């Protein structure tokens with residue numbers, strides 16, 4: 561990632577950032593994918609560097625609700641992915657790449673209509689197909705980028721499963737890209753521990769149990785084991801990115 565080239569100062573003015581987001585939204589709404597990726601090329605490094613606690617997120621929320629939600633998810637996944645990569649003793653270079661990969665893994669969701677993406681009710685088979693399409697469309701989006709094209713396997717394979725029952729291609733075991741296997745674990749953890757339109761979050765402990773239950777079926781068993789031992793002892797970064805309110809009540813069912 562070349563943060564210097566993209567010019568962090570250029571984005572110091574929050575209004576400029578919001579303007580870029582408006583432009584991105586326009587490109588996505590008009591299916592101008594190539595132009596959208598060229599804006600993302602500038603936005604992704606900036607957003608990765610942002611301290612989300614200082615960013616005026618409500619303004620972005622008003623500008624583009626979908627982007628706001630996806631940015632938060634991307635940021636959390638990239639941090640969890642970085643920590644897991646460290647625990648797996650990856651090289652510094654690989655850790656940085658996995659962190660960026662975690663940030664862009666779901667980029668394909670930006671071209672899905674939010675009425676489908678955040679639908680509360682049961683999805684129709686066609687809508688489910690559209691959601692699943694984010695893996696390949698994310699790869700396509702990234703193919704327009706020089707600096708992010710290397711993350712195509714992560715976008716395309718992060719929903720593959722260890723036993724071959726995933727999508728879009730049903731790739732199995734270690735044939736699934738290493739970073740995609742890693743991100744699938746932290747992505748699932750984040751999905752379970754944060755509120756979504758279609759489900760309430762569950763406590764981290766239950767999410768960890770679920771990761772353990774799906775080890776060797778959905779997840780790479782070694783990575784799952786390392787994640788479980790790491791997340792159980794590293795609450796600091798975990799708690800920092802959990803959505804509020806985080807308290808799970810018995811009455812929530």
Ligand SMILES: [Fe+2]
Pocket residue numbers: 665666694718719
């Ligand atoms: Fe995804």
